[in-house]
Amino acid sequence: MTETGDSRQRLHLVFGGELTTLKDVQFRDLANLDIVGIFPDYATALAAWKAKAQQTVDNAHMRYFIVHMHKLLDPENG
Template sequence: MTATTDKKQLLHLVFGGELSSLEEVQFKDLAALDIVGIYPDYATALTAWRSKAQQTVDNAQMRYFIVHMHRLLEPGPK
């Protein structure tokens, strides 16, 4: 195994967009969602999330999220 395959991938998706209101997660325009990327671990996803969140700090309705894709791909007991 190589160094990149020794560690189990825990995929995370970072995406965001402008919300319709601050009370709920309802996007104004789904076609305008910003798909930042898919990352191999939470730490890398968090770095990408922080970068995008900082860039949009002046827009209160713009939100970015981290989705734990690995939990969707391999659901286990809760």
Template sequence: MTESGGKKQLLHLVFGGELESLDDVQFRDLKDLDIVGIYPDYATALTAWKSKAQSTVDNAHMRYFIVHMHRLLDPESKSAQ
């Protein structure tokens, strides 16, 4: 499982939504989750996350997250990010 350059894909999901409260990660409405995308490495995912997080800075309840999908797909792996 490598990209065209021979580098192993370390898939990351970027998503977000509006939280019910600032004290917990409980979304107001799961139908309104914003699935930003799946990215081949952490650096690309971080760029997408920053862009979405900065565009919603006026809404304190809006949060975006990066999920390390490669860790879920291969929990035995020792991949750094």
């Protein structure tokens, strides 16, 4: 069960890569995207996102994202 008492899985994907510019989400090299992992809840995904973002803080073009996969898999109940 999740913190809210809901037994549904709320999967989250954390991934990142180097952007071509700071203005758009356009990756420089799709072959080199960093797939951090799929996590069972937002809190775990956020911790992984923070860790990766901290590791790459010196590269302004490097960005990591959290994708709410549960909303894609079940948009009506996401």
